[in-house]
Amino acid sequence: MAYDKGNFRNVTIKDVAKRAEVSIATVSRILNGKDRVSPLLAERVLLATKELQYQPNDVARALKIKESRSIGLIIPDIENPFFPALVRGVQDAAKIHNYAVILCNTDGKTEEEKKYIQFLYSKRVDGIAFTESVDNKKNIALLDSLGIPVVLLDRRVEGMKASGVSTDNRLGAFMATKHLIERGKRRIAFISGSPKLSSGAERASGYQDALLSYNIQYDKKLAFIGAFTYESGYAAVENLLLSRYQFDAIFASNDIMAIGAIECLNQYGIRVPEDVAVVGFDDIRLATWYKPLLTTIRQPVYEMGQYAIKLLVEHITGERSSPYEKIFVPELMIRQSSGGLEESK
Amino acid sequence: MAYDKGNFRNVTIKDVAKRAEVSIATVSRILNGKDRVSPLLAERVLLATKELQYQPNDVARALKIKESRSIGLIIPDIENPFFPALVRGVQDAAKIHNYAVILCNTDGKTEEEKKYIQFLYSKRVDGIAFTESVDNKKNIALLDSLGIPVVLLDRRVEGMKASGVSTDNRLGAFMATKHLIERGKRRIAFISGSPKLSSGAERASGYQDALLSYNIQYDKKLAFIGAFTYESGYAAVENLLLSRYQFDAIFASNDIMAIGAIECLNQYGIRVPEDVAVVGFDDIRLATWYKPLLTTIRQPVYEMGQYAIKLLVEHITGERSSPYEKIFVPELMIRQSSGGLEESK
């Protein structure tokens, strides 16, 4: 009874019809701009809606036309600095198409994802934008069985039926590693994101490919598995340091791990970039606020969010039927943490 | 027709009733745990829902019971580092009560706020959590006329009818300023947030009160009006520097302005905290990643978001009828930018 309380009167299409002395069908027609209606009645109806402050009830409309004009957005955690820009891109695009976006944080738990999918389904959302936590086809299959359009954000799933938007992670990692090599680094440590995520795995392979193409032996003692978190970046470097294994650079699979890494280096009195050069991935806002300014691979996160909704809406409307994969091109942002723009040898 | 496509069959309560050989009323009763029903029928119905993978249609339910189990969350911008934690608090609390949260970014524009309020109303949300951009009673009045429960986030409105949750901004600003004074600072510049916001105005008054209680003359040449943005913090200091007016500390009304301020100081070769001590407000995550670590006033942002939903739900259910104002107590986080923990004179 939330919106029916107090002295507030819930105005329905019936009230408008009565006031304008027409049928409810006519009111509906006029408000939806379908069919032709006489200007005379249109005017009367419009006046009545104003006078009564009528706001159509979208719940009833949704039930009738089987279209809720809302979409679900499932992400791991809005507090992770990667996501705000993505979410904003999604919301801005959704707004243009008049969709409400329902935000869901899963903390990367498959079980939570499943719950939210069912929750969103019971709300009969028209589509879901989904940043999966693990490359787990179960939830994608669930979505598929529910028959609800999906677009995967920042993830790729083998042979998936859903559309997806992502950045070329392999290329980005290749560029980052290449950049370090070109600065004369040879012992480049790598902090991976979760290899279960496509983004994690692809970045790892980009790193290896770059080494290969410069004839540098891949050394697994220099490779660490992180979890895309500050703490895991810090821990990786601490382990590396304790191993006393030599290294002159670090490529971290995302910016917060890179920052965690630098923090740890600093803690041990190692200077960045003088002693060790560091490159991150994502180009979150913090990358340009942190000291040293972080050299990183930029992903157009906001645009990815926007594009995802563009695709999703196309699927919802039926404009597009087969899955499409949009892959954005990453960009190397050279800043202080890798030694800046000046040449080195 | 989004969820009715392909080979997917939309299962309704009718299908379940048929399969379990009972009436739809019985199915409804069992699923909602109202009334008493015979265990026999209950079992049959539950089995049928499993077999058919029935998921109740919340849209229909919402129409019938006039309760959409969704709430709107209106904020200026999720990309502003203050908001992710707030949003997360809101969402986590909403989840517990089984509400969907619809996210809306207004960029602080009154007109956008109004549009979103109407949008949310047409969706018949059960309540709205609202971080107003300007102390504009119009939108609050609109909300009120729609009869929809509201709780104001991080804002206070004079004589408002809505509940609100905020931090004691005056006290926080007082603590920040006092801290600087106790470190021997006397010429403390102040960068205000928008004075049109309660948070902005209250922090300004806390700053002034602290000066007063230490018999330091308030000097308006040291006071600048910012906009809670990085750029405005930077610009304020640049103006201050150009004025060649003496100062030995800065209290900025939020952390990103403080960081903007420090960036500008650095740009001009001024060291923090050696030459100028700086204190911020909010304690966003960045405050502990930035160098120097930022001394700041901590607001329990996540908890504020949670509490807001607690209040909102109480209003929705009718458990609470008159507005309540929850004010959290701020906490001084002493870090490097003000000179750290060591004493100074």
Added chain:
DNA sequence: GTGAAAGCGCTAACAC
């Protein structure tokens, strides 16, 4: 305890 039926507010045939 259970079923029949009304009705939430809307759209879309279908008649006229």
Added chain:
DNA sequence: GTGTTAGCGCTTTCAC
């Protein structure tokens, strides 16, 4: 063009 009416999927009287 416009009105009448069925019905979207559910909850809830009201009978029995």
